[in-house]
Amino acid sequence: MNLPPFKLERYFAKYEFNTQFLLCSSDCEAMSIADLLAFEEGAAEKFPQLWLGYTESQGSLALRKEICNLYPTLRPEHILVHTGAGEAIYLFMHAVLTADDHVIVHTPGYQSLAEVARGIGCDISPWLAHEENQWALDLDELRRLIRPNTKAIVINTPHNPTGYLMSRADFDALNKLVQENNLLLFSDEVYRESEYDPATLLPAACDYGEHAVSLGVTSKTYGLAGLRIGWIATSNKKVYENMASLKDYTTICNSAPSEFLAEVAMRYRAKLAGRNLKIIQDNLTVMDDFLARHSNLFAWTRPRAGSMGFPRLLKGDIEDFCDKLVTQVGVLLLPGTIYDESNNHFRLGLGRKNLPQAVERLEEFLLK
Ligand SMILES: Cc1ncc(COP(=O)(O)O)c(C=O)c1O
Structure with missing residues (x-):
């Protein structure tokens, strides 16, 4: 299989560990092992x-x-733990897809959600998020995209990079549509439980039935990316067994220390999510003020969940802007071109405690 470079990961590889302010991270503020163990x-x-x-x-x-405990209708035998969500995406695609299949993928999105299927040889149709409609997906468009050889639909809500959260009515309808058409739904829910309004939390797709596979991870909402613990949840036995069998060729099993720590983390997940949501909400207040002060330069749709937003630069070129920002003042933003998105957007990360200082630097840069 021929996989092109993972643009986002290559971009982070260049800057993540030598830049003072990461203003585009997707994960929330992490903590030390000692701090996590102190929970219990x-x-x-x-x-x-x-x-x-x-x-x-x-x-x-x-x-x-x-x-x-995240999935009221499932049992432990329906959970398959992986090394991060990344491994689970890779194995799901290899476990269910062949080159003759057609796959519909929420776009723009996290690159591997489309790229691994493309690498297998599948035909990919983007299911486009509409900025003019708060980055919403349109179910009528989805209906038109389905073909006789469509095998799976891939969605990500809450969404990286826009912070879009599907409505309950649309999520119900999506699950019904997938079931009626005998398809599989791969539902990337790695930002679930970070909804700004708790009433908007969606059920996990896997709780709708065997057509769905839900993806989770400790990295994002819970802020523990270094554990590298992700999982899929599904009552679909065939998908589960095929993935489990492929895992013998990748990591075989997970890191014992990470499993121990992830168990503690998941027991206290409400506390972790609450801590991170508070950071996000405080940061959103700072961003709202900043973006209002610079409304001639930026436009954005306020996210409804998760640790990211996807504003648009109204003047100049976004790659050039990000490049100057990181080299001149050490603040990293992620140009939307990393998502093959050419409309001058950039990803803004909302989950890090030092966001107010990063925004100060950004403002100094703008006023220079
Ligand atoms: C939507 C989405 N899915 C999956 C992943 C992979 O998560 P991890 O790096 O923890 O494996 C990410 C990471 O950014 C993501 O944003």
Whole structure:
């Protein structure tokens, strides 16, 4: 299989560890192992005693039980733990797709959600997010995209990079449409539980039935990207077994220390999500003020969930702007061209504590 470079990851590889302010991160503020262990009495004493042998390939039962609390209709045997969400995307595509298949993918989006299927040889149709409609997807357009050889629909809500959150009515209708057409729904829910209004939390797609696979990870809402613990949740036995069987060729099983820490994290996930949501909301206030002060230069649709927004630069060229910003004042933004999106947008990250200082730097740069 021939995979082109993952543009976003290559861009971060260049800047992430040598730039003072990352103003475009998708993950929320992380914490130390000690801070995480302090959530649970006795955890700090147990952690150094952990056995460092191989772990259960599907993920430890204790961790899968915790993850299962996200999905009211599922049981631990429906959870398959991976090394990050990235591995799960890769394995899902290889487990279910062949070169003759057609796949419909929420666009713009996280590159691997389309690229791995394209690498397998599938025909990809973008299901376009409409900026003029708060980045919404249109179900009538989806109906028109379905072909006799369509195998799967891939969506991501809450969405990277726009912060779009599908409505409950549309999510219900989407699941029904997928079921009626005998398709698979790959639902990337890695930003779930970061909705600004808790009433807008959607059910997980996997709780609608066997047609759906939900993707989760500790990296984003819970702010623990360094654990590299992701998972899929599905009651579809065939998909589960095919993915489990492929995993023997990638990582076999997960890191034991990460599984232990992820189990603690998932037990206290409401606390972690609450802490990160507070950071996001404080940062949104700063961004609202900043963008109002510079409305001649930026336009944006305020996100409804997650740790990102996707504003548009109204003057100049976004790649040039981002390049000057990072080299002159050490503030990293992500040009929308990384998403093959050429409308002068850029990704703004809302989950880091130092956002107010980064915005100060950005403002100094603008006023220079
Ligand atoms: C929508 C989406 N899915 C999956 C991933 C992969 O997550 P991880 O890097 O933790 O494996 C990301 C990371 O940015 C993402 O934004």
